[in-house]
Amino acid sequence: xxxxxxxxxxxxxxxxxxxxxxxxxxxxxTLVFGGLFALAFAASVHVGEVRPDRLVEGIxxxxxxxxxxxxxxxxDGLIADAxxxxxxxxxxLLMLFDTVVIAFLATTIGAAIGFALCFAASRNLVRNxxxxxxxxxxxxxxxxxxxxxxxxxxxxxxxxxxxAGVLAIAIHTIGALGKLFSExxxxxxxxxxxxxxxxxxxxxxxxxxxxxxxxxxxxxxYSLLRFEINVRSAAIIGxxxxxxxxxxxxxxxxxxxxxxxxxxxxxxxxxxxxxxxxCERLRHRLIGQExxx
Amino acid sequence: xxxxxxxPSRHPMDPRTAYPQVFAVPALQRLRNRVMVxxxxxxxxFALWWTGFFDLERLVTGSSKLGWLLQFMFxxxxxxxxxxxSLALAExxxxxxxxxxxxxxxxxxxxxxxxxxxxxxWLFHFSLRRTLDGIRGVDTLIWALIFVNVVxxxxxxxxxxxxVADVGVLSKLFAEAIENVDRRQIEGVRATGAGRVQxxxxxxxxxxxxxxxxxxxxxxxxxxxxATILGxxxxxxxxxxxxxxxRVNNWDEVMFIVLMILAxxxxxxxxSRQLRxxxxxxxxxxx
Numbered sequence: 001x002x003x004x005x006x007x008x009x010x011x012x013x014x015x016x017x018x019x020x021x022x023x024x025x026x027x028x029x030t031l032v033f034g035g036l037f038a039l040a041f042a043a044s045v046h047v048g049e050v051r052p053d054r055l056v057e058g059i060x061x062x063x064x065x066x067x068x069x070x071x072x073x074x075x076d077g078l079i080a081d082a083x084x085x086x087x088x089x090x091x092x093l094l095m096l097f098d099t100v101v102i103a104f105l106a107t108t109i110g111a112a113i114g115f116a117l118c119f120a121a122s123r124n125l126v127r128n129x130x131x132x133x134x135x136x137x138x139x140x141x142x143x144x145x146x147x148x149x150x151x152x153x154x155x156x157x158x159x160x161x162x163x164a165g166v167l168a169i170a171i172h173t174i175g176a177l178g179k180l181f182s183e184x185x186x187x188x189x190x191x192x193x194x195x196x197x198x199x200x201x202x203x204x205x206x207x208x209x210x211x212x213x214x215x216x217x218x219x220x221x222y223s224l225l226r227f228e229i230n231v232r233s234a235a236i237i238g239x240x241x242x243x244x245x246x247x248x249x250x251x252x253x254x255x256x257x258x259x260x261x262x263x264x265x266x267x268x269x270x271x272x273x274x275x276x277x278x279c280e281r282l283r284h285r286l287i288g289q290e291x292x293x
Numbered sequence: 294x295x296x297x298x299x300x301p302s303r304h305p306m307d308p309r310t311a312y313p314q315v316f317a318v319p320a321l322q323r324l325r326n327r328v329m330v331x332x333x334x335x336x337x338x339f340a341l342w343w344t345g346f347f348d349l350e351r352l353v354t355g356s357s358k359l360g361w362l363l364q365f366m367f368x369x370x371x372x373x374x375x376x377x378x379s380l381a382l383a384e385x386x387x388x389x390x391x392x393x394x395x396x397x398x399x400x401x402x403x404x405x406x407x408x409x410x411x412x413x414x415w416l417f418h419f420s421l422r423r424t425l426d427g428i429r430g431v432d433t434l435i436w437a438l439i440f441v442n443v444v445x446x447x448x449x450x451x452x453x454x455x456x457v458a459d460v461g462v463l464s465k466l467f468a469e470a471i472e473n474v475d476r477r478q479i480e481g482v483r484a485t486g487a488g489r490v491q492x493x494x495x496x497x498x499x500x501x502x503x504x505x506x507x508x509x510x511x512x513x514x515x516x517x518x519x520a521t522i523l524g525x526x527x528x529x530x531x532x533x534x535x536x537x538x539x540r541v542n543n544w545d546e547v548m549f550i551v552l553m554i555l556a557x558x559x560x561x562x563x564x565s566r567q568l569r570x571x572x573x574x575x576x577x578x579x580x
Contacts, residue, residue, distance in 0.1 A: 041394070044387035047380075048448045048529075058453045061443035098343075105340040144555050148434075148522040148532075152539050153547075157362065158355035162344040236434045239526060240536075243344070250526075253438045261439075269430035 069262035086263055092245065096271050099244035102165045102237070103230040109166070110173025110230075111223040114139075117174070118181035119207050125185060125193075139182075143175025147233050151242040162243030169230050169237065177226055184218045185211060217286050224279045224286075231275050235268050362544050369548035378534060378550060382557055384448045385530035388523065389516040392455025397509045399460050404467025404505075405493065411471060422468075428461030433519050437528040448529030455516050455523075463512060470504040471497055507569045514565045521554050 044050070071085040086092075119125050121135040147168050154164035193210040201209065238246025245268060252260040309316045318326075345351060371378060405411050407421045437454035444450050474497055482496035524532025531554060538546045 040390055043383075044391040044394075047383050047387035048391050048452050050391060050449060050452065054444065054449055058440065058444045058449070062440070062453070062457070065439060065443050101340045101343050104336070105344055108337060108340075144558065145551060146518065146522045148525055149535065149551065152525070152536060153362070154355075154359075156539060157359040158351060163346065163348075163351070163355075166344050166346075232432060236432050239434060239438070249435065250438065253435075253442065256442070265431055265435065269427065272430055273426075 066262075069258045069265075071259050071262065085259055088260070088263075092248065092264065092267055095245040095248055096267060098162055099234045099238075099246075100231060100271070100275070102162050102169065102244050103227060103234040106166045106169035106173055106234070107223060107227040107230050109170040110226070111177050111219070113170075113174045114177035114181055115219065117178045118185060119211070121178060121182040122185035124188075124190070125203075125207065125211065135178075136182075139175045139178040141175070142171050143179060145172075147172045147237065148240060151237050151240050155241045160241040160243075165234060165237040165242030165244060168242060169233050172233075173226055173230060177222060180222050181215070181219055184215045184222075188214045221283045221286050224283050228272075228276050228279050231272055235272070365544035366548035368545065369552055370545040371549045372543070372546055374534075374546065378531065378553060381524070381531040381534045382553060385520045385524075385532075386517065386557070386561075388448050388451040388455060388528075388530055389513060389520040392452045392520070393459060393509060393513040393516050395452065395456035396459030396463050396512070397505075399456070400463035400467055401505065403460065403464040404471060405497075407464055407468035408471035410474075410476075411493070411497075422465070425461045425464050428457065429465070431458070433458040434523065434526060437523045438526045441527045446527045446529070451520060451523040451528035451530055454528060455520065459512055459516065463508065466508050467501070467505055470501045470508075474500045503573045507573045510565045510569050510572070514562055517561045518558055521558070 071081060073081055074084070076084075117135055117139060120131050121139060123132055126132050150168035150171050151164055154167045158164045158167070188211060192214065193206055196206045196210040234244045234246075235249075236246045238244040238248070239250045241247065245264065249261070249264045249268070251257075252264060341347060403421075403425075407418065407425065409418055412418065433454055436458050437451055440450035440453045440457075444453065478500060479492055479496035482492050487495065520530050520532075521535075522532045524530040524534070525536045527533065531550060535547065535550050535554075538544075538550065
């Protein structure tokens, strides 16, 4: 009996010691992370010029601003007011069309080049580590620099207009889609590849008949998703003169033409949501077909 | 690959040889495929023409100009501006940090309000969600431009832009996380006689906190990237320096700034990923 109580006592004290030690570690971690957080907080408040009164002013100012952009009822009737509000509708629709064309072209070019590069960046398809490494870094560089920076440079080189926007978004798309595509490649079933290899297929035939049929639905789905993202980018790339409706939006915000701001923002949001809806349905159809197979 | 090239190698008992009509692509389908290909090719050609890719002269001058400025980009140099660049980069990080923090502080209560299982009122849920959709539809850069008008040039406009844009996304994510919690834990807490607030604190919060924190960290990463360009419209940070350098043609400094941005984003990604793994206790599969 006594030995058992001794054993139990020993277990309890051992547990107690472990608990105290664990608590101490935890407390120290909380202290360290809390301290780091407080430091980052203080630094960001200082560098970011944050003051409580400015916060109030900013949030209040935003509501004031939104209120000013909303159209005023003049008493001429709803239709007359709407016509007044959307006075530039024809021109704006043309700019929206521009925006969608930029996104479409950039996505297509980006997907095509990303498709060409992604197989070299897949570890299961290329034995040569150097080729994989090089293509991955290439995709990374294309992806890491923001589109707007590319756009600034291309506007300088090619002049103001949609050409610069297409090139900027396309380069970013190459990087983003190339990475996603190569990840899809790395997760495929290896049996078809072995089959093609076994009948004497060379590398291109392995990719064409062993890999592409497996990955194509996924590639198309990712490209559609990227198209949605690119429509958003194309809508703002005009801020630096690279075409699309952003150019007009930049102008009216800078010149305080309040009613036009809300009109344009609503147009952009509607277009983006409409395209999202269409792309989502297309994607679901693709995925549905895939699961039926 | 047409059928003709395959036919000789096919086994005579191959069902495709025995019943060709079963395996042939229906005429309508073939027509539809062909129309699709022609339509896509046509759209592509139109888009190329519309955006000016057929303007060869412009392409050639642009490319030669591009090659010329690429030459000037190397070697990258800071030309004595390292202090200014570092300060601008710190401003960018501060914008991302404080903007995300502000969005987090607002989005947690809004997320609770927007969850169907916290407030079961259909109309309230619908109108709050649509408001968030509206906020999300407007890009951070547009918010930045607006806030430059409201609070003036500087990093503070960037902070508010990031915060407002992120409230839209984070609130939605939080609300969805809260809607997906395990009901049994809530019922258990409620059974002990807990009130509404206590149920949230002990029934819901422990379940959703890891999701909320890891999403917030993920957004901090992504905001570091978007904060680098907000300066282009005057909202503070390194983007301001970058667009200034492009305007005055100092391409070696442009390259230096781009490299600084890449290094910073890389470091932040690694640190944040480590923290995320710590918080949710496993490798996050998100890209």
